[in-house]
Amino acid sequence: MRPVGLLNDAAIPVMLLVLGMQFERHATPEHPAAVATAVGLSLLVSPLIAFGLASGLGLAGAARQASVIEASMPAAVATTV
Numbered sequence: 060m061r062p063v064g065l066l067n068d069a070a071i072p073v074m075l076l077v078l079g080m081q082f083e084r085h086a087t088p089e090h091p092a093a094v095a096t097a098v099g100l101s102l103l104v105s106p107l108i109a110f111g112l113a114s115g116l117g118l119a120g121a122a123r124q125a126s127v128i129e130a131s132m133p134a135a136v137a138t139t140v
Contacts, residue, residue, distance in 0.1 A: 106131040 088094045109130030113123040 102131055 106127050109127045110123070113126045118126060
């Protein structure tokens with residue numbers, strides 16, 4: 060179980076390292092308005108929808124907070140992690 064524990068402890072730092080490497084490779088978008096619209100929808104509309112769904116499903120407290128935060132996370136970050 061010790062090797063599994065070591066891998067578990069290293070998971071988040073490795074994910075952050077990979078995320079930093081992805082940020083280093085970024086380029087200027089060809090259509091900045093489309094990117095801004097997509098980011099706005101992701102960061103504003105998605106959490107509102109998640110909040111409504113969480114309330115409708117009866118989630119409260121930490122479960123509701125986690126679902127709303129997860130819904131507002133950019134898709135590339137969730138895929139990379």
